[in-house]
Amino acid sequence: MRNFYFLGLLLLAGPVLAQAPAAAPATASPLAPLTVEKIMRDPVQWLGTSPSGVYWDEDGRHIYFNWNPTKDRRDSLYQVAPTGTAAPRKVPQREQRTLPASGGTYDNKYTRKVYERDGDIYLLDLKTQKVRRVTNTAERETSPDFALRDKLVSYVRAQNLYTWDPATGETTQRTDFRKGSKPASTTPTDKAERYLRAQQLALFDVVRLREQDRLAQEQQQKALARLQPKAIYLGLQTVVNMQLSPDGRYVTYTLRQEPAGAKVALVPSFVTASGFTEDITSRPKVGAAQTAVELGIYDIARDTTFVLGYSELKGLDEQPAYRKEYQLPAKAPMPADSAKAAAAGKPKKPELRRVQPFGPYWSADGQRAFLVMRTADNKDRWIVGLDPATQKIKLLDRQHDDAWIHGPGIGNGPGNVGWMPDNRRVWFQSEETGYSHLYTVDVATAQKKALTSGKFEIQNAQLSRDRQMWYLSSNATHPGEQQFYQMPLNGGPLRQITTRPGAHDVTVSPDGRTLAVRYSYTNKPWELFVMDNKPGAKMRQLTHSTTPEFESYPWRDPEIITFKARDGADVYARLYRPATPAAQGPAVIFVHGAGYVQNAHKWWSSYFHEYMFHNLLVEKGYTVLDIDYRGSAGYGRDVRTGIYRYMGGKDLTDQVDGAKLLTEKYGVSPQRLGIYGGSYGGFITLMAMFTQPDVFKAGAGLRSVTDWAHYNHGYTDNILNEPYNDSLAYARSSPINYASGLKGALLMCHGMVDTNVHFQDIVRLSQRLIELKKENWELAVYPVEDHAFLEPSSWTDEYKRILKLFETNLKPAGDKAGAGQ
Missing domain, CATH: 3.40.50.1820 (Alpha/Beta hydrolase fold, catalytic domain)
Known part of the structure; x- marks a missing residue:
């Protein structure tokens, strides 16, 4: 929990200049001495707004970012060339609608990108910069990705997975998830009902002929159904994270079951436009029942579904260390169920902790997959190999913490993970040594290797597009600094690229040669810079956001x-x-x-x-x-x-x-x-x-x-x-x-x-x-x-x-x- 001050709005705007700060006009009033009234004014109006949301266009010719030098009610999209020869330009709304989305997913060779905009899916060819519209529907499509070893585009519509073939334009529905329970069979199960049914068919020709027609129609429908995905009934569950395996045989998906009757706190709002008190639905309180999560596997070839089991996970039956403080004294009476089990000579089996799976993550060659799995109490995280054919998992790494698993690159979810270029090793971050560092583990041998080490943290890690080196953010120079580094693929010395004291939020250009850097120092708000991706290269300032009034005070x-x-x-x-x-x-x-x-x-x-x-x-x-x-x-x-x-x-x-x-x-x-x-x-x-x-x-x-x-x-x-x-x-x-x-x-x-x-x-x-x-x-x-x-x-x-x-x-x-x- 923290105070969220909307960083995009609080950081400072000013005159639009590409390089040098503007001189304060003669009418500017100095801030000194400070008063509460002066410093607590609307920051957009007197401090300014710093650039945020930085990204490169796909050909590396421009940098885009959100900014508000004109002191509007909200930020706007701006564009600037990395040369800095011209001032940043506000991008008109009409032009914005023609730009590819900043996010999206790339294919493995970085030749295409698929993305969502306004509920439809688009495919961008990075070489020609041409965009193809994949969907154009009233329904919303989400979660675009590449599938079948990059041959298809996949997306989700109405809780079902679809693929689109760029070569043929064909759209295929890959799943048929349905709400509720599977309809009951029309074949009677009661003995008396079965007797009556047999009697009717024996006595009346018209009943017998109509029944034969019905059965023939059912057989025809079953034959057609074999060409369609299996109907999977969800009951009270919902489905997310649907993926088609690279060979097209499996669909994996995550099933979520919300707790029944969970009580949610209401927050009354008294000053409203309606004049009436209005209740805001907020959240449950700690200890309330949580969402149950499972990983489902749809085997298309066998037309069968499975839910992955985790009972063999090492340590899943271990109870948290703190529970020892609450154990009963040695002479205390046994609970009734334990006493019965002991009397029968069968010790009570420890209760397994609940697990949440993340993934699967498939290798680029489509041959292997792994999952990240965490206990609901957040004291264990496993990385496991997955074989969907056998529904078996193989332990690759376990991180346990008597307190809770977290840290840079780890968080509360799957963390920062991926495949190495050899498609045999998984990379991840772990606090195993007490500091978050980068590791690899071989999926065949489970051999683990630390790529970084020391009494500092790797705050972010990503592979370069050519997958030949690492780009890292770290506080290796000082706990109060964030610097940008390069590192060889298999580990080695960190090569420091940025050098100024402070923090550097770096976005690498598509060709890897240039860095867009949001930089700030203790008393200097964030500004946008550009530099070559080389150690000690000069940083060139592209924005100037602070106002003359702010600059008049020696912060x-x-x-x-x-x-x-x-x-x-x-x-x-x-x-x-x-x-x-x-x-x-x-x-x-x-x-x-x-x-x-x-x-x-x-x-x-x-x-x-x-x-x-x-x-x-x-x-x-x-x-x-x-x-x-x-x-x-x-x-x-x-x-x-x-x-x-x-x-x-x-x-x-x-x-x-x-x-x-x-x-x-x-x-x-x-x-x-x-x-x-x-x-x-x-x-x-x-x-x-x-x-x-x-x-x-x-x-x-x-x-x-x-x-x-x-x-x-x-x-x-x-x-x-x-x-x-x-x-x-x-x-x-x-x-x-x-x-x-x-x-x-x-x-x-x-x-x-x-x-x-x-x-x-x-x-x-x-x-x-x-x-x-x-x-x-x-x-x-x-x-x-x-x-x-x-x-x-x-x-x-x-x-x-x-x-x-x-x-x-x-x-x-x-x-x-x-x-x-």
Whole structure:
């Protein structure tokens, strides 16, 4: 969970220039000194909008991207030549309709691309740049791909798989999935009914002749049906991810069964166009029944369907390690079913965990396939070879984590995976060593090889189009940098291409010679550059997005520091200090949101409102510390999982240790410390104010989780397991259980239509504070705001309250001028 600030809108627009920044006009008003009103205005209007969604056209002559230098209500598509000899050009809507889609799927030789636009399928010849329309229907076609070793185009229409032959123009329906259950047979099964039927046929010629006609018609229909795909009845399931095997014999598909009667929270919206309160359907809460997923195989040659079994997976019967804390004492009575099994001499068989399959992924030669499989509790991931003829799987790799599987290139799904050019090895990313790195495994021998290693992360990996080298993004130079690298196909030294400190978001041209680079630094928002795909090549700027007003202020470049946490771990943080800090002055600690986020880095932050607010605080004499606490991204598995089963544990003590650093090394008064943050940062703020009341004098919790049993399943279950299975983890991780410890001044702010962290969360905590007779707190509500605030008026109101909180509680009485400004 994190604060989503819509990066495409928050980053900065300005005059349309290809190279040098424009000089500020004489009428431009400088920002200094900063005020909340200035920095919380509509960012599109005074900061600008940075380029986003960068992609190359298929011949490499132009770069396309979304941009908004004209300060419209939304971004538009722009085009620029990589030479940078002309300014970026806005692409008219009529021209956009003739452009191939930016996404799509390429054939194995990168000679054609198939894509969807407005619900129809198109085929682009990359050599001639000619486009053929595959479908033109009122129904929507989706999921375009190549099939039958690139001879056909496949797509999905109305939950069925179709193929189209470019050579003949013939369309073939490959599946016949039908809703509901298979119709019951007309042949009676009851003995009495069978007797009556036989009697009728024996007595009456007309009945017998009509029955013969009916049977003949059925036989004719069956003969015709053999030429059509098998009817597969779904019952209450739905079908997705349909694929035709490269030899055309199998169709694989994923079956999804939604839980029956799942209760979904409703979020009331009070300020509406209708004038009536309207309910927004939101989400279930953690621990609710989840969707069951299976892999189906339709064997066309045998006209038979199968559901793949997984019971032989190594470790599938292992129970999570945390369950040992909840085992019954040795002398406790046995549960009834276990006692019966023991009495019968048959020990109870361990329950198998549920599995979700991803794939299959077929090799380019069509000879092999593999699946990625993950347990529902997300503690195991297997990569297995698949033989659809026998419905057998072969273990290639298992990654287990007592906490949960995740990390760069891994995530919650299949992760970053594919086939090596030899069609014998599978490549994937894994945190096996504690950091996400790139591996291969041979499908015949199961021999595994690490292609990268070290105490850094591979954040993204892809093969070049000629499949002769790797393109990698990594933080190998520093945890707070993102650089672009090349690497030999079978591993070897990383060849660093980009060099500037900061972050480089790279898109490689179709011929591999040129890079389109979105680059930013700590105090410089994202801009579009171009460079040759060579080490140390010069980056040439193509856009200029920041406005003269934004540029009139000397935005600070905070120092990236490290300090030792109480358990010896290195913790990274951003430090903002006044030019001449006052002795025993005030300080504020900012806690970023979560989900898997890093903020103590060297590029322009998605928390740009907070970054500017920290500049304002420094102007007012505050020292600001922005910590990448335990659970943050960028530092490997141990930091990522440092919050497992105890949110508000190490992630909170990292803030407390940071506070100690401020007082011992930077001369901050231990009596003048504040803390604030949104979403997960709001949760930590509440835990700090409730459980560390002698450390923090004031805190502002924004859109805060107050009780993890009320948050969503996908995020919370990974970290705390299910509330009914791990009640201890929820009890010690939820601020509402510690509200009695509040001493300092607490501000809580929450959007009333928050569909992520529900407004109900803060209402429940407010009632708890009322019952505890606490008086030093206040709640500010925002009737039209979701989790991510959109309205400048809301941002302004919220941060004026935060500033007033700190000015009132962290400064002496005679040093509070301008509080809330």
